[in-house]
Amino acid sequence: MSSKSRKIVDVLNGKTVSPPPLWLMRQAGRYLPEYRATRAVAGSFLDLCYSPELATEVTLQPIRRYGFDAAILFSDILVIPDALKRNVRFEEGHGPRLDPIDAAGIHALEGKGVLDHLQPVLETVGRLRGSLPEETALLGFCGAPWTVATYMIAGHGTPDQAPARLFAYREPKAFAYLLDMLADLSADYLVAQIDAGADAVQIFDSWAGVLGEKEFSEFAIKPVRRIIDSVKSRRPQAKIIAFAKGAGLFLKTYRQDTRADAIGLDWSVPLAFAAELQKDGPVQGNLDPMRVVAGGTALDEGIDAILQALGNGPLIFNLGHGITPQADPENVTRLVARVRGEAR
Numbered sequence: 001m002s003s004k005s006r007k008i009v010d011v012l013n014g015k016t017v018s019p020p021p022l023w024l025m026r027q028a029g030r031y032l033p034e035y036r037a038t039r040a041v042a043g044s045f046l047d048l049c050y051s052p053e054l055a056t057e058v059t060l061q062p063i064r065r066y067g068f069d070a071a072i073l074f075s076d077i078l079v080i081p082d083a084l085k086r087n088v089r090f091e092e093g094h095g096p097r098l099d100p101i102d103a104a105g106i107h108a109l110e111g112k113g114v115l116d117h118l119q120p121v122l123e124t125v126g127r128l129r130g131s132l133p134e135e136t137a138l139l140g141f142c143g144a145p146w147t148v149a150t151y152m153i154a155g156h157g158t159p160d161q162a163p164a165r166l167f168a169y170r171e172p173k174a175f176a177y178l179l180d181m182l183a184d185l186s187a188d189y190l191v192a193q194i195d196a197g198a199d200a201v202q203i204f205d206s207w208a209g210v211l212g213e214k215e216f217s218e219f220a221i222k223p224v225r226r227i228i229d230s231v232k233s234r235r236p237q238a239k240i241i242a243f244a245k246g247a248g249l250f251l252k253t254y255r256q257d258t259r260a261d262a263i264g265l266d267w268s269v270p271l272a273f274a275a276e277l278q279k280d281g282p283v284q285g286n287l288d289p290m291r292v293v294a295g296g297t298a299l300d301e302g303i304d305a306i307l308q309a310l311g312n313g314p315l316i317f318n319l320g321h322g323i324t325p326q327a328d329p330e331n332v333t334r335l336v337a338r339v340r341g342e343a344r
C-alpha cells in the first residue's frame with residue numbers, strides 16, 4: 001500500500017485526527033443529479049449493483065464532487081438474500097420486496113453459490129481501489145444478520161419489524177439457524193471485499209433499535225461478534241465499524257462484546273454519552289440527516305456541537321443515518337467545508 005496513510009484508517013487505529021475525516025452514509029444516492037442520471041440508464045436497482053462499470057461510477061460521483069475521506073462501495077445489504085434466491089426486487093416508491101421466508105424455507109437455504117453470485121460486486125471493489133485517489137479510503141459493507149433477517153422474514157420493510165420479532169419468539173431454532181448462516185456468509189463476503197481492496201468494512205444494523213435487552217444480546221451482538229471473530233481470525237489487520245441504529249444505552253456493551261474497532265452513532269445518542277463511548281475507542285456519527293435538508297444555521301449548529309463534543313478524540317464525522325433524497329447537494333458542500341474548518 002501507499003506511504004500516505006488514509007485518515008479514516010488512522011482513526012480506526014485509535015488516533016485522533018484533526019479536523020476529523022468524514023464520509024456520509026448513502027453518499028451515493030438520489031440527492032445527486034449525476035446519480036439519478038446513471039440510475040436512469042442502469043435498468044433495475046439491482047442491475048446497477050451488479051454492474052461493475054456503473055457501480056464504480058456512482059461510487060466515485062460523491063468523491064469527485066466533495067472529496068470525502070472515504071468512498072463506500074455502491075451495493076446493498078440485500079444482495080445476500082438475492083444471492084440466496086429470495087427474489088429481491090426494488091419497486092419504485094415501495095422500497096425492497098422479497099419472497100417472505102418461513103422455518104422450512106430457512107432450513108432449505110443453500111449458501112454455496114453466494115460468493116459466486118456476488119463476484120460482480122467484488123469486481124467493483126477492485127476497480128474502485130484502482131480508480132480512487134491514493135488518500136481516499138475504500139469502505140466495504142454488509143448488513144448485520146438481524147437487519148437482513150427482518151427483510152427476509154417480512155418480505156418488505158416494516159415500521160417496527162414486528163414480523164421478525166414474532167417469528168424469533170415462535171421459531172427460535174429456525175431463527176437462530178438463519179442468523180448463524182447470514183453471519184457466516186457475511187464474514188466470507190467481508191473477507192472477500194477486504195482481499196479485493198477495501199480498507200475497512202461497516203456492518204449496518206439499521207433495525208437494532210427495536211430489540212429488547214435479551215434480544216439485543218442474542219440477535220444484534222452475538223451474530224455481529226460471530227462475523228467479527230471470523231473476519232479477524234482470517235484477516236487480523238481488518239478494521240470493522242459496527243453501526244447499530246437505535247441501540248442507545250446498549251452501545252457501551254455493544255462495542256465491548258462485538259469487539260468492533262469503531263461504533264457508529266445515530267443522532268439520538270446524546271453527545272455527553274457519545275464522549276463517554278469515545279473513551280473506549282473511535283466513534284462515527286452522528287448528525288441528524290434532516291439538518292442537511294434544513295441547511296443554514298440548523299446545519300452549522302449541529303456540526304459544531306459534534307466537533308466540540310467529539311473532535312478531541314478519535315472521530316469519523318458522519319450522519320446518524322443515510323442522507324435523504326431531499327437533501328440539497330449545496331448543503332453537503334457547506335457541511336464538508338465546515339467540518340474541515342474552511343468556513344468558520
Ligand SMILES: Cc1c2[nH]c(c1CCC(=O)O)Cc1[nH]c(c(CCC(=O)O)c1C)Cc1[nH]c(c(CCC(=O)O)c1C)Cc1[nH]c(c(C)c1CCC(=O)O)C2
Pocket residue numbers: 024025026027028029030039045072073074075076077078090095096141143147157204206322
Ligand atoms: C436497510 C438497508 C438497505 N440498504 C442498506 C441498508 C442499511 C443502511 C440503512 O439503514 O440505510 C445499505 C445501503 N444501501 C445503499 C448503500 C450504498 C452505499 C452508500 O452510499 O452508503 C448502502 C450502504 C444504496 C441504496 N439502496 C437503496 C437505494 C435507493 C434505490 C434507488 O436508487 O432507486 C440506494 C441508493 C434501496 C434500499 N435498500 C434498502 C432499502 C430499505 C432501500 C429503499 C429505501 C430507499 O428507497 O431509499 C435496504
